[in-house]
Amino acid sequence: MIRHLIKLIWNKKKAHSLLIAEIWASFLVLFGLCTLIVFNVRNYVQPLGFNYDNVWAINLSNNQDTTAVVEKTQQVLQRIKAYQEVESASLLSSELYPFSSSNNGTSATYKKRNTGVNFLATDENFAKTMSINTVAGRWYSRADVGGKYVPVVINRKTQEALFGNENPVGKVLADYYLKNKWIVMGVVDTYKDKGEFMQNKATLFEMTVPKSDWYKTLVIKVKPGTDAVFEANMLKAITAIVKDWNVQIVYLDAARKSKINQTLIPTLIFLIICGFLLINVALGLFGVLNVSIARRRGEIGLRRALGATESSISWQFIGEMWVLATFALVLGLLLAGQFPLLNVFDLDAGVYLVAMAVSVAVIYALVTLCAFYPGWQAAKLQPAVALHEE
Amino acid sequence: MLTNYIKIAWKVLLRHPFYTFITLFGISLTLTVLIVLTSLMDHLIGSHYPETNRFRTLYVERMALTNKEKTMINSGSMSFKFLTDYAKTLKTPERVTIFSGDHKSNAYVGAQKIELNSRFTDAEYWRVLNFEFIEGKPFNEQNIANGDYVAVITDGFKKQYFNNSGELVVGKRIDIENVSYTVIGVVKGSPITRMFSYSDVFFPYTNPKSNYRSMEYGGSYMAMVQAKKEADLPAINEEFQARIKRIPITNIEAGFKDGSLEVRSEPFVQYFLNVLSEGDPARVATFYAIVGFILFMLIGLPVLNLVNLNVSRILERASEIGIRKAFGAPIRTLLWQFIIENIFITFIGGAIALMLTYALIYGINASGWIAYADLSINANIFIISLLICLVFGLLSGLIPALRMSKLNIADALKA
Numbered sequence: 001m002i003r004h005l006i007k008l009i010w011n012k013k014k015a016h017s018l019l020i021a022e023i024w025a026s027f028l029v030l031f032g033l034c035t036l037i038v039f040n041v042r043n044y045v046q047p048l049g050f051n052y053d054n055v056w057a058i059n060l061s062n063n064q065d066t067t068a069v070v071e072k073t074q075q076v077l078q079r080i081k082a083y084q085e086v087e088s089a090s091l092l093s094s095e096l097y098p099f100s101s102s103n104n105g106t107s108a109t110y111k112k113r114n115t116g117v118n119f120l121a122t123d124e125n126f127a128k129t130m131s132i133n134t135v136a137g138r139w140y141s142r143a144d145v146g147g148k149y150v151p152v153v154i155n156r157k158t159q160e161a162l163f164g165n166e167n168p169v170g171k172v173l174a175d176y177y178l179k180n181k182w183i184v185m186g187v188v189d190t191y192k193d194k195g196e197f198m199q200n201k202a203t204l205f206e207m208t209v210p211k212s213d214w215y216k217t218l219v220i221k222v223k224p225g226t227d228a229v230f231e232a233n234m235l236k237a238i239t240a241i242v243k244d245w246n247v248q249i250v251y252l253d254a255a256r257k258s259k260i261n262q263t264l265i266p267t268l269i270f271l272i273i274c275g276f277l278l279i280n281v282a283l284g285l286f287g288v289l290n291v292s293i294a295r296r297r298g299e300i301g302l303r304r305a306l307g308a309t310e311s312s313i314s315w316q317f318i319g320e321m322w323v324l325a326t327f328a329l330v331l332g333l334l335l336a337g338q339f340p341l342l343n344v345f346d347l348d349a350g351v352y353l354v355a356m357a358v359s360v361a362v363i364y365a366l367v368t369l370c371a372f373y374p375g376w377q378a379a380k381l382q383p384a385v386a387l388h389e390e
Numbered sequence: 391m392l393t394n395y396i397k398i399a400w401k402v403l404l405r406h407p408f409y410t411f412i413t414l415f416g417i418s419l420t421l422t423v424l425i426v427l428t429s430l431m432d433h434l435i436g437s438h439y440p441e442t443n444r445f446r447t448l449y450v451e452r453m454a455l456t457n458k459e460k461t462m463i464n465s466g467s468m469s470f471k472f473l474t475d476y477a478k479t480l481k482t483p484e485r486v487t488i489f490s491g492d493h494k495s496n497a498y499v500g501a502q503k504i505e506l507n508s509r510f511t512d513a514e515y516w517r518v519l520n521f522e523f524i525e526g527k528p529f530n531e532q533n534i535a536n537g538d539y540v541a542v543i544t545d546g547f548k549k550q551y552f553n554n555s556g557e558l559v560v561g562k563r564i565d566i567e568n569v570s571y572t573v574i575g576v577v578k579g580s581p582i583t584r585m586f587s588y589s590d591v592f593f594p595y596t597n598p599k600s601n602y603r604s605m606e607y608g609g610s611y612m613a614m615v616q617a618k619k620e621a622d623l624p625a626i627n628e629e630f631q632a633r634i635k636r637i638p639i640t641n642i643e644a645g646f647k648d649g650s651l652e653v654r655s656e657p658f659v660q661y662f663l664n665v666l667s668e669g670d671p672a673r674v675a676t677f678y679a680i681v682g683f684i685l686f687m688l689i690g691l692p693v694l695n696l697v698n699l700n701v702s703r704i705l706e707r708a709s710e711i712g713i714r715k716a717f718g719a720p721i722r723t724l725l726w727q728f729i730i731e732n733i734f735i736t737f738i739g740g741a742i743a744l745m746l747t748y749a750l751i752y753g754i755n756a757s758g759w760i761a762y763a764d765l766s767i768n769a770n771i772f773i774i775s776l777l778i779c780l781v782f783g784l785l786s787g788l789i790p791a792l793r794m795s796k797l798n799i800a801d802a803l804k805a
Contacts, residue, residue, distance in 0.1 A: 018701060018789075022694040029687050063601045130675035239568040244598045247567055248494050254505075265759075276419050277691055283412045284695035291702045 005316075005323045008233070008351065026281045027363050031336045033274045034355035034362075036267060039347060046200045049155070049190035050098065051131035052252035054224055056231075057097035059248040060216040069213040070148030072242050080220055085230050089220040091126040091208060097217050098130070098193040099255035104292035108154075108162065108182070108204055109174040115161035117154075119380040121215065124207070127153075127188075129221045137169035140207045149183035151207045155191050158202040173204075195259035203376060219252075223330075227291055278366070285370040293317060293374040300378050301386025305336065310379040317375035321367040329360055392730065399731035401736075402707075407702065413696060417739025417767075420692040421782065422746040425767070427774045429751060433583065433765045435659050440519045440580050440587050447518070448615040448623055449586070449654040450477055450630075453607065455639075457649040464646065467491055468653070469609030470595060470602035476633050476653075477613045482626045484618045487514040490610045491602065492589050497551065497566045505540050506590040508566070510600040510611075516542075518616050519587050526560035526575035529594050533574070537596040541571040544579035546762070547590040566591065569599075579761075581762040586614060588762075615655060623657060630655045693786045700732075700790035704797065711794055712802030724795035732787030733780065740779035 009016055060076065062069050073091070081089050095102040106119045126132070127139040140151035161172050173182040182204070191205075192198040208215050222230070231249060238247050241291055293300075299311055336356055340349035403410045439446040452472070473488045480486060489511035497504045516528035529540050541564065543551070552559055563570050580587040582786040595602045601609060602706070617623050617631070634653045640644065656664070667673040714724065744767065751765045767775075 015701070018694065018698050022691070022698055025691045025694060029691060032683075032687075054491060063599050064603055227501055228498055228503040229501050231496075231503060235496070235498070236568055246493065246495065246599055249496050273423055273688070276423075277688070280416045280419060280692055281695055283415060284699050287409055287412050287699045288702045291699075295705065314799075 002319075002323065002334040006321050009320060009327075010175060011322055015292075016040050019285075019324055020328045022281065022284070022330070023325050023363060023367065024332050026278065026366075027329055027332035027359055028335065029274055029277060030359040030362055031332070031355055033270060034358045035339075035347070035351060037269060037318070038354045038358070039351050040191075040197050040267060042118075042265060042348075042351060043199050046192065046194050047190050048192050048196060049188060050193075052256055054226070055098075055130065055219055055221050055252045057100070057130075057247075057250045057252060057255070058094060058218040058220065059097070059250070060218075060242065061094075061246045062216065062239075062242070063244055063246060065242070067246050068209055069216075072245075073082060075218055075241050076238050077218060078217065079241060082232065083230075083234065085223050085226045087221045087223060088125055088129040089218055090123050090129040090221065091215045092122040092126060092135065092217050093120055093214055094216045096120050096193075097219055097250065097255075098252055099195055100193075100250075107176050108202075109178055110162040110168075113159060115163050115202050117158055117202045118191075119204055119206065120193075121206045121208050123215075126205070126219070129219050129297060131221075132188050132191070134169065134186040135189050137184070140185045140205075144185060145210070146205060147183070150181060150209070151185045152182040153186045153205040154184055154190060155188050155203040157190070158204060159202055161202055161348045195256055195263075197260060210378045282366055282370055285367065286373070289321070289371055290318070293378045294377070297381060297386045300381050301383045304381065304383035305387060313379040314372070314375040317378065318368055318371045321371040322364065325363055325367045329363060333360075395727050395730045396734050398727075399734045402731070403735065406706075408451060409699065412699065413735060414739050414742065415428060416692045416695055417736055417782070418742035418746060419735075420688065421740050421775070422750065423688060424778050425743055425771065426750055428771050428774050428778075429747065429765050429767060432768070432771055433581070434758050435662055436770075438764060439578070440521045442520045443518065443616055444658045446617045446620045446623065447658070448483075448617070448626055449652060449658060449661045450613040450615060451661060452612070453651060453653040455607070455646050455649060457652055459647045462646070464608070466608050467610050467612050469604045469606050470600075470607065471605060471609045472607045473611055473613045474786040475636065476654075477615060477630065480615065480626065480629055480633075481776070482617070482622060482629050483615045485514050485518050485604070485616045486613055487540035487616075488512050488519045488595070488611055488613045489515050489586075491594070491612065492585070493610075495567050497564065499551055499553070500735075504547075506547060506566070507588065509589045510591060510595040510597055510602070512595055518614050521577040521580075521587075524576045524578060524734075525558055527571070529574050534594045538594065539569065539571045539597075540574040541566075541592065542575040542577060542592040543573055544577055544590050546579045548573075548576050557684055564591075567599075579762045581760055581764060583760055583763075586612070586684045612770050619764040627655050689782065689785070693782065696786040697789050700786070701793055704790065704794050708797065708802040711797050711798055715797075715802065721795045724734075725791050728791035728794055729784065729787045732791070733783035736779050736783030740775060744775065764767045 058080075060073060062072075063298065077089060077091055080086055093104065096104055103114055104119045107114055107116050112125070124139065124141045127134070133152065134138070135156065137153075139153055144151040154162075154168060162168070162173070168187060171184050172180050173184060175181040188205075189202050191203045192200055192357060195205075223329045235247060235249065237246075303313060303316075336359075338344070339347075340352040343349075349369070441447075451467065452465055453468050453472075454463055456463050467490075470488060478486050478488060490509045492507040492509045494505065494507055497506055513529060513531045513534055521528070524545055526542075528542055529538070533540055543564070544561075548559055551564055552562075559573050559576060562573050563572075564573060567573045579590070582588050591599065602611075615626055617626055630653075634651060637651055639649055639651055654661075654664075663674065667677055711724065748767060751767065754760070757764055
């Protein structure tokens with residue numbers, strides 16, 4: 001049966017080459033779209049790792065005031081902690097609050113194993129403020145400071161990259177210059193600070209070093225229901241301490257929304273455009289099949305007269321389309337297969353494979369749908385009518 | 391002859407409404423996407439309010455310091471002093487303005503919080519950019535010298551801060567980060583996509599929070615250098631680069647001693663491409679490859695689709711072709727007939743696409759996706775759209791026309 005179908009198609013290869021090209025191109029577009037969607041969905045299902053409800057970030061910048069920056073920052077922190085509306089407050093590297101647009105990366109090494117990590121320095125209250133749970137060990141505390149090494153917490157991704165199955169708690173890590181510097185106090189699950197659509201990346205939290213003016217961002221968790229009136233009062237109190245500084249307050253849930261939109265809007269636009277392209281292709285295929293099947297009335301009549309059933313006629317046309325689609329898909333898969341093989345765009349091979357599988361399924365569904373109605377109409381043809389015309 | 395072809399094309403369109411629908415659906419959707427993209431591109435890189443002099447302006451947005459060993463690069467905006475020393479004093483340009491990047495802060499009105507962007511500018515800023523003043527006037531050199539606490543605000547911010555009241559606000563006071571300023575002017579806001587003019591509030595650079603006294607090279611300022619005419623731009627760039635070359639890098643922050651300093655002054659399109667690619671040639675190549683692929687698919691797929699449909703419908707026209715051939719019409723004439731027919735149909739699709747685009751653009755502008763968006767269909771976009779239609783028509787018409795005109799007379803007459 002299949003050999004017969006292939007022969008039928010081979011006989012009209014010139015007419016079919018354009019159809020194959022069209023299906024091939026549709027597959028590639030679909031593959032691109034599916035890759036994007038699969039990539040984003042896979043990232044989305046990974047937990048965020050922290051809670052942003054009622055958390056605000058406060059960015060301080062000292063401008064031209066360079067006297068006693070550390071002391072003034074500490075004063076601001078103490079003032080904020082004194083409010084009863086504030087449940088918890090933490091100081092961290094400037095501008096590196098969750099959902100910010102800033103990044104800081106470095107690398108960490110353990111016994112010749114090396115990985116790039118997102119780097120963030122925070123004080124001991126960060127885990128409490130952001131509701132981060134440790135899965136092994138514990139978050140660092142004030143008491144850990146002063147030893148030979150700087151206390152750090154890593155996420156599971158870093159653990160996998162550096163330690164494999166080994167227990168990392170208490171181990172010493174080397175920094176970018178391969179100097180032993182950090183001691184691991186605990187492990188957290190995930191920390192996707194750029195939002196749900198961010199890829200789960202290796203992360204390293206370092207305990208803030210005293211007397212450094214690198215840390216001028218605060219995150220604070222306020223009691224539910226705290227409003228802008230409190231915020232304005234707090235701002236007034238802060239600016240009373242640091243007069244010529246800039247003070248910017250960001251609600252993390254608002255920052256998160258804009259981060260999510262950065263991924264969601266382009267994906268949606270791409271999805272809409274591809275959707276219309278595919279509808280276009282489906283209509284076109286349907287038209288082409290309608291015309292070409294109508295022209296094969298003689299052949300259909302003959303087969304019917306020789307005893308072919310209605311369903312076998314329908315299946316013939318659907319089968320022909322499947323064979324055509326398979327040709328196109330083999331060509332398409334050869335090209336798409338280069339993406340995981342050559343590691344283009346640095347994505348996990350699994351993303352490409354799932355995208356390929358989904359695209360192949362959609363293409364088969366599409367051609368089946370397009371061949372179904374014309375095939376069904378052809379099958380209804382009375383042999384006498386069809387043969388009479390010849 | 392042409393009218394005849396068009397008449398025939400029209401009749402063919404009317405004969406099979408379903409196929410006509412498929413054809414026009416494909417054409418108009420594809421063209422809509424392409425025209426909207428063109429309009430978006432024009433919005434991003436064209437000369438529009440208030441940056442109407444983009445074509446004769448050079449942008450000095452960042453400097454890149456590389457150390458001697460080329461292992462470290464420090465790149466970012468510059469300090470006010472740096473730009474005053476090396477850009478403000480240029481001889482060839484008409485005007486030079488120095489202004490800071492936009493900076494987020496908050497203002498409070500009662501229990502309501504307003505998030506706003508502000509920037510610090512000099513007085514020249516208001517001459518280089520063509521802001522439309524709804525109320526009041528810009529701050530001038532005198533305000534700056536006095537260190538006045540004045541601000542120019544946008545109409546959007548006025549609405550938020552003064553609760554939609556229609557009254558004039560010049561002379562009223564606004565509180566931003568607990569500092570009180572007098573409103574000196576209200577301008578029509580600029581879209582968020584124009585990073586050199588977008589902001590809610592503009593302060594004179596002598597504001598105590600502006601950091602303009604910093605002695606370092608790096609800072610938060612950039613400059614626009616405006617020429618009298620576009621042709622002067624290369625000369626200005628030359629003068630600027632000659633100055634940059636003479637800057638001593640010996641007394642610079644540790645680690646970058648005897649390194650190299652690069653400060654580009656470039657026209658907007660070039661600047662825009664550099665931002666997209668982050669100055670990395672490999673990324674430029676990837677970027678072009680992706681854009682090329684998307685455009686190829688966007689045009690290629692509908693073209694293939696149309697070609698397929700037209701080729702399979704060849705026999706509908708067989709009798710006509712047969713008769714014309716039998717009476718001696720050469721292949722070339724038939725070829726032209728079918729191509730012209732196809733271009734005619736494409737233009738119908740193009741007209742529909744223009745209407746759809748108009749609706750879409752209206753929707754985008756009204757939706758507030760891009761604050762102050764002013765996408766439009768102007769003469770340039772219209773001409774580009776016509777060109778796109780022509781190319782699309784030619785591409786999708788050629789193969790079917792070739793197949794049709796090559797049809798055998800006997801076969802054609804028999805069918």
